Amino acid sequence: MPAFSRDEIVAFLIARGCPEPQAPTLAAFVELHTSGHAQLVHARVATLEAEGFPTPDLQSVMVTPSDVVEARSEARRLITVLDSSTRELVYRLSLTVQAMPRRQVFAIASQSPSIAEPGLAFDKLVGPSGNGGGRSL
Numbered sequence: 221m222p223a224f225s226r227d228e229i230v231a232f233l234i235a236r237g238c239p240e241p242q243a244p245t246l247a248a249f250v251e252l253h254t255s256g257h258a259q260l261v262h263a264r265v266a267t268l269e270a271e272g273f274p275t276p277d278l279q280s281v282m283v284t285p286s287d288v289v290e291a292r293s294e295a296r297r298l299i300t301v302l303d304s305s306t307r308e309l310v311y312r313l314s315l316t317v318q319a320m321p322r323r324q325v326f327a328i329a330s331q332s333p334s335i336a337e338p339g340l341a342f343d344k345l346v347g348p349s350g351n352g353g354g355r356s357l
Contacts, residue, residue, distance in 0.1 A: 223256030263291035
C-alpha cells in the first residue's frame with residue numbers, strides 16, 4: 221500500500237474529527253513519526269483522536285510516540301508468524317510503495333530463488349481473489 225501523503229493525513233485527521241486549523245500541524249508530526257506508513261498513520265491518528273487532538277509541542281518531535289512503536293512491533297510480530305513463502309513475498313514486495321497488479325507480483329515471486337506457490341502466498345496477504353482477476357497489492 222502506498223504511503224499517505226501529508227495532504228491525505230490532513231484529510232484523515234479532519235475525517236476523524238480534528239479541527240481543520242490544527243490538522244496541518246498535526247499531519248506534519250504524524251508524517252514525521254510514521255513516514256506515511258498506512259498502519260502507523262492509522263495508529264497515530266487513532267491515539268490523537270482518543271486524546272482529543274492535543275496541540276503538539278517540542279517534546280512531541282523528539283520522542284517517537286508509544287503507539288507508533290507498538291504498531292511497528294505488532295507488524296514485525298505478524299510477519300514472523302507467516303510461513304516462509306509468504307514472508308519472503310512480503311519482503312520482496314516491501315521494496316516498493318506502489319500498488320502492483322497480481323501479474324507483477326507473480327513476476328517478482330518468480331525471480332530466483334522463486335517462491336513456491338506464489339498465488340497461495342499472495343492470497344494469504346490480500347485474501348482470496350476468487351477468479352484470479354485484477355486484484356492488486
